[in-house]
Amino acid sequence: MASLVVSLVVTGAAAWHTYKDGYEDAAAEFELVTAEAADVLVARFRKFQVALDGVAGLVRVVPDLTAPVFTEYVSAMRLDAGLPDGTRLALIEPLGQGDPADFAARMAARGLHGTVVYPETPGEDALVVTFIAPRDPQADEIGLNIGADPARRAVALAARDSAEIRLAPYGTGGAGQEDLPGLMLLRPIYAPGTDRANTEGLREGFVGWAAFPLVGTQVLADLTPLQPETYDYAIHLGPEATPETLVYDSATDASGAADSPRFQRTAQLDLFGQVVTISWSSRPGFEAAHVDRNHLLLMAFGSILAVMLAALLRAQAQRERSVTELVRVRTADLEAQRSQNDSIINNPHLGIVITDGSGVVLRSNPAAHTMLSAADCVGHSLDAVLPGATALGEDRQARMALRVDGEGRALSVKRDTWQTPEGATRSTFFLRDVTREEQDAQRVAETEQRLELALRAAEIGVFEFDLATGQSHVSDTWKRIMGVSDAGADFDYQGYFEARIDPDDFVVLKANDFACINGDTDRTVNEFRITRDDGTRWMRSDAMVSRRCADGRALTLTGTQVDITDSIEMEMVKHQFIATVSHELRTPLTAVNGAVTLMQAAEGEALSSQGRRLLEMARKNVDRLTVLVSDILDLQHVQTGNMRFKMDDVEITPLLRDARDQILPIARAAELNVAIHAPAHHLHHGLDRGRMLQVLANLLSNACKFAPAGSTVTLGATEGPEGLRLFVRDAGPGVPDTFRSSLFKPFRQADNSDSRDKGGTGLGLSIAREIVERMGGEIGYTRTEAGYTEFFILMRPQINRPVAEVRRQAAG
Structure with missing residues (x-):
């Protein structure tokens, strides 16, 4: 074994050194190729600079430049300069915050009709594309305000103040290429005789910018003839190579890119005031041409010798392990089978009884003893403890009833029949107590x-x-x-x-x-x-x-x-009765009010102080009844659907101001301030402006009744995920907890004595709720963490149409 290890180590070391030498040679060649590509990129941008100088010269020579002249010049110059297909040149001019109609008229005189500035930049001068050639009819950029992008505006102004060409991001890369990133070269143009010694002189003589929009796929592709087979490259605008700074990536325009390139290189170039980062990665073609396989041959030869030796040694050891493993597996299988049988036999919920061919019990588990209430039934006939069990057909299942200790018991019995190796017949009976299941089923029924x-x-x-x-x-x-x-x-x-x-x-x-x-x-x-x-x-x-x-x-x-037909008809009768009574009360109330007013005007000085007091009391009560009748009619109209709503796109801030102006006399009389918490932006929402103004006036009036003198009532609006939220907030005592459930019900007031002092009919909040809900919103009350009373209105899109709306339309 030691000899095998030594041979493998020596073979691996020799193969490694061979591989390392080949890799270093390929890396050096890759660096030369990519350095050449960087030089080509710089030269290409210098060619673009020449084209921009030509546009600047045209602007200085032709003061009254028109669109046809600009287009003809650019077409000729593109051919002479050998610019890539798809490239375009543009003229960008600063435009003050004047009348857009003046700009349109000026552009019409230059041969371009119907031109508008987009997008607008309120408070800042627009930097507008006035000429571009060739034009793309699918995505014309005449009138585009490049100053709407803060990054492009900053670069353009820096070019103006430095008299130098600057490189800026172009966002989409130009018309017709909305999904492609790009760049834009901006060359400042000055009038003849401009003082270039200081910034003030440059700004005074500034005319505009000659612009070169660069779409990455058009002007940055194919740097050298070797590129498609040798390397992929990505160009980023800035010192960091991130997805946000990516301008061009050749890998997206080609197939067969290496998943894990062996050679990579990054360089940074200073182009027209911007740092441009280029990252190269080798392609499979380059890697295949620079792979030294000598180390593989060496490694293979040494490995074959080592493997042959190892195979001989392993074959002998394998035979020994196979015998040992076979014994272990067989032993484990037998143990697992025994454990499985024990788990089945000892299952407390499954009774098992094994009988011979004549039905005599040979074996049973404890669960069967419990179900059959038999301590041990081995040696006895199964029919003695479970009548009819042996009559159950082979591989059949049935439910059987028992009486155990005077109580009924239901068992599910399944029989399986099998043969022993000696040919003797055996039957296994599986018992399950289903008494509770049957009782539960009976109770459910x-x-x-x-x-x-x-x-x-x-x-x-x-x-x-x-x-x-x-x-x-x-x-x-x-x-x-x-x-x-x-x-x-x-x-x-x-x-x-x-x-x-x-x-x-x-x-x-x-x-x-x-x-x-x-x-x-x-x-x-x-x-x-x-x-x-x-x-x-x-x-x-x-x-x-x-x-x-x-x-x-x-x-x-x-x-x-x-x-619900009867309840619907009863509700309609109720509404008709209320409407009739309210209309009938208006006429006598008008007459009484007129009589009291005439008496106060004609006989006021002649009456005693007590008489004047009585007349004033009568007038106040007539006014109170008139308000009550009007509120009842409003409530009846909105509940029956007769109140019409005109839904419009309403700006919220003016709505808040109008509501505040309506309530100011009441607030001043109560020595209160009314503040508006307006949204930071122009917030709009779909609603009936007049009805919402009615609701806000009611909530503000209630706040003025209960807020302490000298405090501030706040009217505001916010917008969040749930929709538009309007609120009225005051420092009053709030609504008692016991009354909150009745707050928006008609003719309900928290304190009768207070209501007499403060006035009111108890219908205002009920009417407000009906109006808000008819507009698809919600109204509610809360107590803020700071202890303020707050009524709020939440306007959000409805999912369910109000359930009573159909009925109301039918009644109306």
Whole structure:
């Protein structure tokens, strides 16, 4: 064995030195090839500089430059200079913050019509592409403001102030190549006679920039003829080679790149004020041409000799190990089989009895003793303790009943028959106690029967919709309230339901069901109309996903359905009564108010102080009743759907200002300040501006009633993941915990005595809630950590349409 190790070590050392010499020679040649590529890249950029000098000369010679002249010049110069295909030249001019129409008119005079500046940079001069040739009709860049990119703006201004060509990132790489990175050479152009001794002189004589947009795939590819077979290279703008700084990568334009290149090199070039990092990596072609395989031949020859020696030694040792392993495996198998048999025999939940051909017990485990209540049945007939067991057919299973200690017991019995090596017949009986299972099944059946009776008494129908088959399973109560009669076993209940539901209501129901099935909501609640033979009935359903598969996909939708026609009709009668009473009260209240006002105006000075007090009391109560009647009518209108909403895209900050201006007289009378917490940016949201202003005015009015004098009421808005959040915050005492559940209910007030002092009808918050919910939002109350009272409105997109909306539209 020692001789084998020595031979392998010597062979490996010789092969290593051979390999190392070949690798160093290839690395030196790779460095020469890549250095040549770097020189070619610098020369190519100098050629681009010459083209930019030509554009600058054209601008100085032709002061009234037009688009046709610029295009013709660039076309001629591209041919003369031998520029790569696809390259373009541009003129970029600074544009002040003037009227965009002036720019469009100036460009029209230069032969370009319909030109606009994009994107805009408020507060900063635009740096606009005024000419570019050749133009790409699919992605024209005339009017592009390169100053919108801070990095390009900084480089352009640095070129202007230094009178030097600068290299800038170009983002997408140019028109028509939106997914490719690139660069842009910017050469400043100055008017003849410009004083270049200082920055002020340069800025005064500055005209614009001659620009060379460089798409990486067009101008940076194929540096040398050897490149496609020799190396791949990546060019980064900056000292760091990161994905964000990548300008060009030849590996993306070619196939057959090495997964793990053997040779790599990185260099940094200073090009026009920018550090450009180039990384080279060898390709399989270069590596294949520079592989010295002598070390492999040496290694192979030495290894063959060593392997032959090792094989002879190993064959002898292998025979010894095989015999030892065979003994170990056989012993382990026998032990495992014995353990497995013991685990089965000693299973406390599985009784095992082995009998001979005549049914006499030969062996049984403890679990069988317990189930059969027999301490030991070996030597006895199995039928003596389990009557009828031996009559069970071969490989059959049945349930048998026993009486043990006066109690019934149910056993599941399975019989397997087999033969011993000597040909004797044996039977193994497997016993399992299923008494509890049968009791549980009986209890479940009784519970289901009681539930069915309860649902039938409450007229609640139950349905289960199988999403895979599209079929529904329904209870008898569901059939009755849907008017189903004489339904056979193959009756299509789902088809019957879809044929009877109102089409408009069915659209809403399907949208809500889909949201629940998709997991957007926990349940789907709907109110809809059903056409039966005896007329139209209103129904309400409440369902949820009852089963999902392992990947989360819904399988069944289970729910209840009730007939709510009577409650709907009662609610409509109530609304009609309130509307009639409110309208009837308005006329006498108007007359009383007019009479009191006339008496105060005509007889005010002649009346005694007590008479004036009584008139003032009457006027206040008339005003209070008038407000009450108006609030009742508003509440009735919004609840019945008669209040119309005009949803628009509303800017939030002006909305907050208008709400504050409405409440300022009340706030000043209460010695309060009203502050606005406006969003930092121009925030918009879809809502009815007038109705939202009504809600905010109500919340501000309540805050002014309860906030202490000298404090500040804050009206604000924020935007987060849940949507737009409007809030009114004050330093008042807040809402008692016992009253929070009734806060938004009509005619509810936390303290009757306070309400008399502060005024109010108890309907404002109820009306506010109805208005906000009709606009798809939520309204609520909280107590902040700093102890302030806060009412908030959360406007977010609705998933479920409000369940009463269909009914309201029908009533309206």
